[in-house]
Amino acid sequence: MREAQLRNLAVNQIGYPADGRKSFVCIGQGGPFEVVDSAGGEAVYRGETAQPRFDEAAGITLCTGDFSALTLPGSYFIRLGGENSARFVIAESPYAELQRGLLKAFYFFRCGCDLEEEFAGPWQHKACHLADGTVYDEPGRKLDSVGGWHDAGDYGKYTGPGAKAVADLLLAYELYPQAFREPLPLPESGGGMPDVLHECRYELDWLFKMQDERTGGAFHKLTTKQFPGLDVMPEDDLADLYFLPVSATATGCFAGVMAMAARVYRPFDGEFADRCLAAAERAWRWLADHPDAPGFTNPGDVGTGEYGDNLDLDERYWAAAELFRTTGDEAYHREFLVLAAQQFPKYDLGWANMGAYGTIAYLFGDRAKADPALYGRLLDGLIAEAERFAAISASDSYGISLTPTDYSWGSNMVVLNRAMLLLLAYHLGGSKKYEVIALDHIHYLIGRNALDISYVTGFGDRPVMHPHHRPSVGDKVAQPVPGLVAGGPNRGLNDDCMLEHLQGMPPAQCFIDDEQSYAGNEVTIYWNSPAVFVVSHFV
Ligand code: G3I
Ligand code: 9MR
Ligand code: ZN
Structure with a gap:
């Protein structure tokens, strides 16, 4: 809903890198503007907005104002037609705190341990979900289920989504190790291993428990039968837990992320890396033995949450690619070529x-071992996809790569996944402009959007305050748990709250900051993880 206090001037509410492109978006016809130094109150830069145009996704006429020429670090706001924007900074590295906050969010998602005041502050709570889970198909069989991250605003733990989240964080670490030097800190901090790897290990230690030791397949998910109430704290959610049946999509993701972990953790802990690789290879054998497994329902x-997915070729492709990259074994290469x-x-x-993870693993792997024709085709395809996103971004007033139909459940993941893909294409020799466009996607996330809202709790001048996140609803703390990325606008209006308040809204405005709105304002680990990746590029 467009709220009364909504400003007509949208900026990145944290700020802009000094050497980057800088612009704001203005609702309406625009005109002359000033960038004002918020300390001294003087205008330090003057400009004029560009030609207004109707933006289809936002459903309004918009214009942009460019102030890239202003590079002096400081704190500023935009003034236009008597109105002021949110304050923002221009700084060498404005996103270090944001990046740490987005990563720290994973600590807040932890299940099965006390969140201690020292690390969790007012959002501390007791250990949750400590009971064994029952194997759904074998009611007499109980297994250790403890650990890992809650998926989202609910307390389910799902293998595939967990693997995506870890994969994004490990990729971020592989490409941007310098962004992870400072401790967060975490209870495990130290010992020579960066905190991002400590945090991922918390999830990986749980993921091992999702592999059925009898078959090598991965259980699709571990959840209660129904969602608990919205104000139930995790430690009060005592309903029985179930390991739901093994699926090929979960097993493919499990193999992919474990093979990746074997590579990334090798320099720090060889024994752990061996365990990851053995688990991945066992999962691969399950996949080979089950070529026609049906999708999970x-x-x-x-x-x-169902996380239904009838297509498992992409997960198999990812698994083969990671196993090949990590082991160099030609047998996996042959499987990859077939897939x-x-x-x-x-x-x-x-x-x-999950296909891009397979493609990336192949493109970042040992080129000398790759099939030159396939390597070339995959690289061309990746660049073509980046070009497609660049073209959409060029015609979007907020500079992002979503078309009006792309605003569905979790649209902020689409925003961040596409920024991530642009950055990967840039790393593989693509145009420098991909980096510039990826930064525009961060600006959108942190306030330069049709609703003048920061979609990350605790960050920006007008952040999401009421996420559909059970701990944030159930604790007695006014501020939501910080660092969480909300799902974002969803033209499907898939919950009653959206249906009540947002009928007829244009796609990019189909969002309401209400805790009841699970189809727009929930949070998940796999919306945070691409955010960590993208922001780490700019740290
Ligand atoms: O991809 C299609 C697109 O092609 C089409 O144009 C559009 C039109 O509606 O739909 C798109 O699919 C949507 C899909 O998300 C996109 O990822 C579906 O409609 C939409 O129903 C689906 O929503 C998923 C939702 O569960 C319901 O199944 C979300 O992706 C997924 O993130 C969400 O996951 C939930 C878990 O079940 C439980 N835990 C919380 C989590 C987040 O809310
Ligand atoms: O609260 C649930 C949320 O965590 C899930 O992501 C979402 C996905 O289906 O479902 C929410 O639960 C709602 C249920 O699906 C329908 N009845 C209302 C529930 C929310 O209060
Ligand atoms: Zn828990």
Whole structure:
């Protein structure tokens, strides 16, 4: 809903890198503007907005004002037609705190341990979900279920989404190790291993428990049968937990992320890396033995997240690529070549389509071992996808790569996945402009959007305050848990709260900061993880 206090001037509410492109977006016809130094109150830069144009996604006429020429570090706001924007900084590195906050969010998602005051501040709470889980198909069989991250605003733990989140964080660490030097800190901080790897290990230690030791397949998810009430704290959610049946999509993701972890953790902990690789290879054998496994669907008495996905080729492709990259074993390469010859999306970053992870693993792997023709085709395809996003971004007033139909449930993941893909294309020799456009996606996330809102709790001048996040609803703390990325505008209006308040709204305005709105204002680990990746590039 467009609220009364909504400003007509949208900026990145944190700020802009000094050497980057800088612009704001103004609702209406625009005109002359000033950038004002918020300490001294003087205008330090004057400009004129560009030609207004109707933006289809936002459903309003907008214009942009460019102030890239202003590079002097400081704190500023925009003044136009008697109105002031939010304050923002221009700084060498404005996103260090944001990046740490986005990563720290994973600590807040932890399940099965006390969140101690020293690390969690007012959002501390007791250990949760400590009971064994029952294997759904074998009611007499109980297994240790403790650990990992809650998926989202609910307390389910789902193998595929967990693997996507870890993969994004490990990729961020592989590409931007310098962004992870400072401790967060975490209870495990120290010992020579960066905190991002400590945090991912918390999830990986749980993921091992999702591999059925009898078959090597990965259980699709571990949840209660129904979602608990919205104000239930995790430690009060005592309903029985179930390991839901093994699926090929979960097993493919499990193999992919474990093979990746084997590579990334090798320099720090060889024994752990060996365990990861053995688990990945065992999962691979399950996949080989189950070429036609059906997609997962919830049994009739289970109402928690389904993460249904009938296409498992992309997960198999990812697994083969990571196993090949990590081991150099030609047998995995042959499997990868067979999978790569099939038709399915190869440039999507999940949660359902995981193909890009396979493509990236191949492109970042040992080029001397790759098939030159396939390598070239995959690289061309990645660059073509980046070009497609660049073209959409060029015609969007906020500079992002979403078309009006792309604003569906979790649209902020689409924003961040596409920024991530642009950065990966840039790293693989693509145009420098991809980096500039990726930064525009961060600006959108942190306030330069149709609702003048920062979609990250605790960051920016007007952040999301009421996420659909059970701990934030159930604790007695006014501020939500910080560092969480909300799902964002969803033209599907898939919950009653959206249906009540947002009928007829243009796609990019289909968002309400209300805790009841699970289809727009929930938070998840795999919306935070691409945010960590993208922001780490600019740290
Ligand atoms: O991809 C299609 C697009 O092609 C189409 O144009 C559009 C039109 O509606 O729909 C798009 O699909 C949507 C899909 O998300 C996109 O990822 C579906 O409509 C939408 O229903 C689906 O929503 C998923 C939602 O669960 C419901 O299944 C979200 O992605 C997914 O993030 C969300 O996950 C939940 C878990 O189940 C439980 N835990 C919380 C989590 C987040 O809310
Ligand atoms: O609260 C649930 C949220 O965490 C899930 O992501 C969402 C996905 O289906 O479902 C929410 O639960 C709602 C349920 O689906 C329908 N009845 C209202 C529930 C929210 O209060
Ligand atoms: Zn828990």
